[in-house]
Amino acid sequence: MKRRERESSTIISxxxxxxxxxRSEENEREIARLKSYDPNFSKVLFLDxxxxxxxxxxxxxxxxDFKNLSPFFSNTEIQSSxxxxxxxxxxxxxxxxIKISEINNLETVTGISVDIEANYTxxxxxxxxxxxxxxxxxxxxxxxxxxxxxxxxxxxxCPNCGAPGNFTDNGECQSCGTxxxxxxxxxxxxxxxxxxxEVFITKGLAHYEQERGTNLPTIFQPNxxxxxxxxxxxxxxxxxxxxxxxxxxxxxxxxLKIYAAWSTNKLEDVRNLLSDRIYESFMFWINTxxxxxxxxxxxxxxxxxxxxxxxxxxxxxxxxxxxIFASALDYVEDSSGNIEGGSKNNARFFSEYWTFIRRxxxxxxxYNLSTCPNCGAPADKMGQxxxxxxxxxxxxxxxxxxxxxxxxxxxxxxx
Numbered sequence: 001m002k003r004r005e006r007e008s009s010t011i012i013s014x015x016x017x018x019x020x021x022x023r024s025e026e027n028e029r030e031i032a033r034l035k036s037y038d039p040n041f042s043k044v045l046f047l048d049x050x051x052x053x054x055x056x057x058x059x060x061x062x063x064x065d066f067k068n069l070s071p072f073f074s075n076t077e078i079q080s081s082x083x084x085x086x087x088x089x090x091x092x093x094x095x096x097x098i099k100i101s102e103i104n105n106l107e108t109v110t111g112i113s114v115d116i117e118a119n120y121t122x123x124x125x126x127x128x129x130x131x132x133x134x135x136x137x138x139x140x141x142x143x144x145x146x147x148x149x150x151x152x153x154x155x156x157x158c159p160n161c162g163a164p165g166n167f168t169d170n171g172e173c174q175s176c177g178t179x180x181x182x183x184x185x186x187x188x189x190x191x192x193x194x195x196x197x198e199v200f201i202t203k204g205l206a207h208y209e210q211e212r213g214t215n216l217p218t219i220f221q222p223n224x225x226x227x228x229x230x231x232x233x234x235x236x237x238x239x240x241x242x243x244x245x246x247x248x249x250x251x252x253x254x255x256l257k258i259y260a261a262w263s264t265n266k267l268e269d270v271r272n273l274l275s276d277r278i279y280e281s282f283m284f285w286i287n288t289x290x291x292x293x294x295x296x297x298x299x300x301x302x303x304x305x306x307x308x309x310x311x312x313x314x315x316x317x318x319x320x321x322x323x324i325f326a327s328a329l330d331y332v333e334d335s336s337g338n339i340e341g342g343s344k345n346n347a348r349f350f351s352e353y354w355t356f357i358r359r360x361x362x363x364x365x366x367y368n369l370s371t372c373p374n375c376g377a378p379a380d381k382m383g384q385x386x387x388x389x390x391x392x393x394x395x396x397x398x399x400x401x402x403x404x405x406x407x408x409x410x411x412x413x414x415x
């Protein structure tokens with residue numbers, strides 16, 4: 001969470017607002033160009049695909065299961081893993097943020113660079129060390145290839161038959177026998193590099209610093225007024241009325257309920273409101289605080305303003321990003337109630353960019369936040385996978401209503 005700056009931070013100094021907006025506009029143009037060749041392209045699904053690839057890469061790194069990623073990685077990356085077989089184990093992988101840094105639409109190849117902030121534990125000869133990293137991954141695909149539907153993208157399945165990934169060393173699907181040439185049917189990782197790596201330090205969990213981004217200008221999507229008008233026309237509603245309703249019934253209610261669950265270490269109460277990636281990140285930090293014998297609490301939360309700043313629509317999903325300005329009593333206390341950091345008396349002012357997603361065609365904006373949006377049963381048995389045990393339906397992918405997908409701190413938000 002942003003209110004506590006660890007002594008060792010992985011955040012790379014960001015450029016000025018104008019430079020960020022120029023880069024965002026360039027990426028917007030390239031995404032639009034990509035969609036002209038591939039109308040199935042979904043930024044939401046692509047980043048889910050990246051998340052799956054990243055997790056599987058490190059989970060299977062140096063193990064015999066790594067062969068099941070053979071269609072999705074260059075030979076150089078695969079050989080690197082084989083070289084470390086049984087020498088290096090990576091686990092406890094937590095992704096903090098994933099963002100597209102550059103898109104190149106070339107005549108024969110489409111390339112997308114993605115920056116990933118994460119932390120994980122490396123075990124070498126029974127010695128465990130946890131690192132926080134910033135990595136850049138380069139994805140390539142043959143120009144003109146159509147993106148797969150959500151089910152195939154999320155499960156890293158065979159891009160030909162859709163069967164769960166089970167490949168030979170040379171990338172042949174063991175279900176349909178198709179040889180999956182890299183980039184011919186799906187994205188593959190040409191290379192990746194570590195931009196920054198530091199030993200993860202938790203001794204600063206109760207350390208607070210001055211907010212750095214609260215007073216920065218809000219970054220709006222280029223042509224946001226036109227895009228919001230098209231969004232309203234698509235759903236046949238008045239934009240301003242809908243925006244106010246979304247701010248109060250979704251953004252505000254989610255914000256208050258999620259941070260209440262955070263403060264009491266009861267994230268299961270809001271599992272139905274969170275995407276898988278953000279749930280995993282939250283749980284990592286909650287467990288880190290628990291191991292340190294402290295709890296981070298936010299009380300008397302007050303929201304002063306909510307600004308809608310971005311809308312994305314593709315074939316499968318739509319998303320909306322809002323900047324939320326708030327204040328709270330934000331402090332860290334130990335098991336005896338002693339204050340280790342922050343203040344129980346003076347409010348701390350901050351802002352964050354929250355991105356919500358839902359499946360295209362879903363018109364439902366609000367529902368009882370304590371129930372499953374599919375069957376209406378109490379949302380008390382969602383489990384870590386976000387599957388309702390009453391109706392056996394996965395809730396955390398936005399198929400039934402809005403779910404919170406991303407929280408970005410104001411000092412690093414790039415549009």
